[in-house]
Amino acid sequence: MAADFISPGATVAAGRGAIELRGLTKRYGEETVVNAIGASIAPGEFFSLLGPSGSGKTTTLMMVAGFVHPDGGKILLDGEDIASVSPQKRGFGMVFQNYAIFPHLNVFENIAFPLRARRWPKAAVAERVAWALEMVRLSRFADRYARQLSGGQQQRVALARAIVFHPSVLLMDEPLGALDKNLRYQMQVEIKEIQHRLGMTVVYVTHDQEEAMSMSDRIAIMNRGRIDQIGPPGIVYEQPVNPFVGRFLGEANLIDGTVAAVSSELVRLVLRSGQELHAPCSGNHASGDGLLFIRPERVEIAPRTHAPANPHCNALVGRVRRCSFLGNILRYAVEVDGIAPITVDLQNTVGVSPLPTGTPVVLRWPVADSLILAHDAP
């Protein structure tokens, strides 16, 4: 497609790069690795597939890339089924987990590879590669080979090579997995910036929930071959549809009990100890065994001496079992009769000092922040 040169710096044609997955399925022998998943990804969206290893996220990405042939379902690109299109013709940019930089080519030639494969004229190749090098801030390293680069620099080469031909869709398979934490954060910012400037659709596979939350417009949480929930990071974090999603996206307290409706707005959870907690009626769960979900940072902790009752708050009494210092937060594990210890995160701000082990405390959190969830299927 030598005809569709886009001048350096231009963004990808607006409105292109919509991907739709419909009932996508992949089986390896007896095992169904990806089980009839569906998702609709908008042009220019940053979409993450998040899940533990073995949840089918990479297989899903490989099906979108065209390296794995689906056993069922469809993949549509801008409304057209691309099942029979080879990876070569799909025209997606792809960044691999191990970067897959050609060891016998220098940085310039690595980035020029997709352009040369498309038979671009020399001058256009030089111009576009220079642009891509600028984009990932590697202009000084054009003559280097992969073995002479740090992990972060190799990552940038892989990224530049994937965007140099202005694909409408960029696929990334755990691209930052091999980098240390600080570098990873820096790369997250850079990838986001480049995506904004080029307006590409990005499908991003990761098992790092922080990474997914900080970068994505929407996240799909994958679990055992299925998508459990799709939504913006805030929604998925605050309103998980099941305990798995709640636990996967960070620390979560899931308190066991029996659920009964109180009114059309309120449900009640009775613990084994007889204590009662309340939550808004979410429609997730009506009655029977259930779990009350609350994030540790939403729970307040105070010594038991002063405990004014508040009808808008759930309250439990317990004793401090442990207090871990995590830098920006203090994480308490609080022993409460009849249930698993409750985790409480306290911002490490001015005047906060850890409560000693064994301190009798009262835990409080707003009823409005509580969520009733059904148990995960075994």
Add this chain to the structure above:
Amino acid sequence: MSSTVATLAGPVPRARTAPRDLTLLLMLPALALLVLMFLLPLALFFVRTFMEFEGTTAEFIDQARDLLLSQPYLTALGTTNWIALIVTVTVLLVGYPIAYYLATATGVGVSIVMLSIILPYFTSVIVRTFSWMVLLGEHGLVNELLRGTGLIDQPLPLMYNRLGVVIGMSYVLLPYMVLTLYAAMRGIDPSLMRAAESLGASGFYTFRRVYFPLSLHGVLSGALIVYILSIGYFITPALMGGQHDIMIAMLIDRALEVAVDWPGAALMSLTLLTVTLVLYAVYYRITDIRRLIGAR
């Protein structure tokens, strides 16, 4: 089996974790065997033959020059290198696709091909050469078949000429090439092919720009191994060659068996050994370069 492949592919990088002195200790038996049974007799052979020469050093140099510049020797040298070259190219052209298949395909086919490459290795070279003679002779299987189908009326001269030598030697040396290439190809990260494909490269473009360049050190290693083995080859050319296919090894044999010219034989052996060592040095450099470009 992978260890066989690794040794053929070149020097294995020394394990950095094992203590050095212990490694040396483990190598001692093999080293002793090599020194006692090979290096020492070889050195003795050269020393004794040259010591036994009656005459001055100047005379010796004169004689040596006469021998090494003599027509039979130069002809044999040319023939040897020419045959070695043809055999190397033939083996490469036949071996590359086989190795590529072995390195990239999966399933029963791979095991079958691998077995048929390695199994003949276990039988004697003479037996294999004789079986080729049965196939290629004037009344051999190939000629009888071709005549039976009416494609030819006169038997094709497939043996007792250079063609016979090349066929026989190529067959015997094929496993060295295939296994060397196989080891090199197994070291190529398959995700590079995927990357190339996802970047819009066709299969052929990927092969030309990525796969082949990355397998090149294997090609060079394999070619050098085959070439080195070819220039010292004796049995196959002796059995399947014609009168114009005298190779250096045969000349050395004649000097020993027929002319009983030990100094001459020693001299020719020494030149052959020198060429072999030089080529081995080149081969060693290549495997070193291979590490330099970061191939696994």
